[in-house]
Amino acid sequence: MAPLGSDVDLRFQLVVSPQVQEFDAAACLFQSAAVNHHGESSVQGYATATGVVMRFPRIADFWLSTGVIRCELHDPELEFMVEICLLGHVMAYYLELCGMAALHAGAVRQGDKAVLFAADRTGGKSTMVTSLVKAGFPLLADDISALAWQDGKVMCRHGFPQMKLTPEQIARFVAKAEAENFPLVHPSFAKLSVPADRVGRVVSTSLPVACIYLLQRYLPGSEAGEGTRVRIEPVPAGEAMIQLIRHAFLANTLGSHADCALLGPTPKGVENDLKASRFHLVARITRSVAVRRLWYPSGYEYLPAVHRAIAADLAATEASDRQTA
Structure with a gap:
């Protein structure tokens, strides 16, 4: 376009x-x-x-x-x-x-950067992002995080200020929710459409991306030696690229997309083949942004510890970047 x-x-x-x-x-x-x-x-x-x-x-x-x-x-x-x-x-x-990569991920603001959280459909992304917004991290995007390469940086655009939450999430994260009559997202689904500012603050500007976390929940005690420990580990570039392609909001659609000159001639240096141009953009994202796997136990009671681990990891990354600069 x-x-x-x-x-x-x-x-x-x-x-x-x-x-x-x-x-x-x-x-x-x-x-x-x-x-x-x-x-x-x-x-x-x-x-x-x-x-x-x-x-x-x-x-x-x-x-x-x-x-x-x-x-x-x-x-x-x-x-x-x-x-x-x-x-x-x-x-x-x-x-x-x-020309953007639309990831199936939520995003919040930490300082002057965007932090993204990607997961499979039952991987806890909605709960994680909502809990962070409630804890004071302003919402940047709820379900679709649009990433673009701009001025030598990977930027995340702000999304529509709306969140899709279950009644249980609303009862936990939305103040005075019992007095609200939030509409159903779909008559056949349990999730309700909630204005994001009913949960916390909202960001309405684009921000450079600090990190993309791939969420991986485990049941307490289900993994040997893990217990309730939160751990964060780097994802190698090759695997990171595969994961970002897999977490495209339209992964199956983009994978089967036919080559086509969508709108005729494009500016010099901009590819017209959607799959090829997206491949190069995702490669650039993985070279420029840290991608980490975030392991954490299932359960609302563990979320504050997860928040602290994320904040500590981001602070360590920022300190390392300052030393490198």
């Missing part, structure tokens, strides 16, 4: 359109392996003359072009899906097309 470092005003348009446009098979960029109740790929992508269409069959088409996302909603009864799709798959894809 836009070259790295350029400023883009992003506008969103929503219209109801029962008509579904047909696309030539040659225009298909990807089809998800997951299918809907009708046996259709649940997410599809098509190249157009002006950009890309991200299709959620029988729900909506999202037309992506520079500075504009236009949603054509096909079934008005499924309007609640617009926000889910937009703030998930669609925004992650738009960011990738803009």
